[in-house]
Amino acid sequence: MKILIVEDDHTIALGLEYSLQQEGYSTITFHNVQESKQFIEANIDEIDLCLFDLSLPDGSGYELCKLVKSLRDIPVIFLTVIDDEVNVVMGLDMGADDYITKPFRIRELISRIKTILRRYSKQSMNHSLKQIAGGNIQISTLEGKVFKKSIEVPLTAMEYRLLLILANHLGQILSRAQLLEQLWDVAGDFVNDNTLTVYIKRLREKLEDDPQNPVVIKTIRGLGYKMER
Template sequence: MSQLLLVEDDAVLAEVLSRALRELGHSVTVTGSGEEALESLYENGIAVDLVLLDVMLPGIDGFEVCRRIRARDPIPVILLTARGDPIDVVAGLEGGADDYVVKPIQPRILDARVKTVLRRSTPAPPSELPPPVLSLGDLDIDRRASLVTRQGAEVHLTPTELRLLFEFADHLGQVLSRRTLLQRVWDYGYSGDARLVDAAVARLRAKIEADPANPVLLRTVRGLGYRLVKP
């Protein structure tokens, strides 16, 4: 049973979603504001597997809550938004969200997205991982230990960022299209949003590149996708 934190200030919607998610097998804790959510996580210490986070909240909005969560730990976050505008979506993804769902929300679709995010947040068993450490300059990628270090210091990646880097590492030098990455990393087919990939690549570059604006490891291949290369 997955432990979910639902952050939604609309009491009626919160009740509908929480009841439906519980019927679908999840345990749900509900808070009505970003402040309450952060207090629950970091002062009360509740354990959750994933946060469902409304964007339009009183006080601290969902984007800021997401950034604060992401600055402290890799708990997966799905944004719930009434605004499907590309600028809002990209802002949420760049803030560290793993996915987003546009309102009105169908509980079974939300359940499927939750399960997908949780599935890709679970490391594969060691027997399924290729051995050795891949070294790219001062960056070391250890699949067995699910550990990435740069100049000997651990690079803290979210589960999605880690899976994305592993996918590139497994296909070193190959160009991977956004569609391919959506299928392999996000488990989405043709209906996936390429902005998920672009935002995740930007966050990953910020952590593994000496100069993210001029990447030498994770290159863009215009019109095709991205590839990881040795420096």
């Protein structure tokens, strides 16, 4: 689990890093809005939770919360010395998950972090709609349906199974052997290497804007295939 810390007080930041790493979390820390934004935009898929100081030298934690929530639904906790109802409500309305006032007990913060991460984990398990390719492709796992830009795309059972395997490993490269093995496990039908090529081609024809230059299902030369979020 990686936690992004944005705190302009270096002493507090070091204390947070140490305490969270002792709990088994990995951390990345910044002290201003500009550097934080650059990291968030480039690495949003690597972040599991954000701790944002509200008052920063070149902006506020509100800006960072808004950016994070526009890119991905991950938990955000504000750390601040400001303790008035207006600021609390504003932060929560922007999508923040919790709000803790300095000075705080580190054990209380860690307890809140664990509670929020558990809640998000349950939501993720119960969430039936996978968003792929910038949200252009959606998979409703409850209905077994696939949509492109909100329009249903008819897939065969094997095409759907292949897409689901790729979607369950977003950002990971899967070799042809791995795909064939998982298709065999799921379907119980024989799928050979040539057949896999055909299924990949058909999926691209149905999901890609330009099947000759795929962006949904990418070929990683010499390694296999990868699907981005």
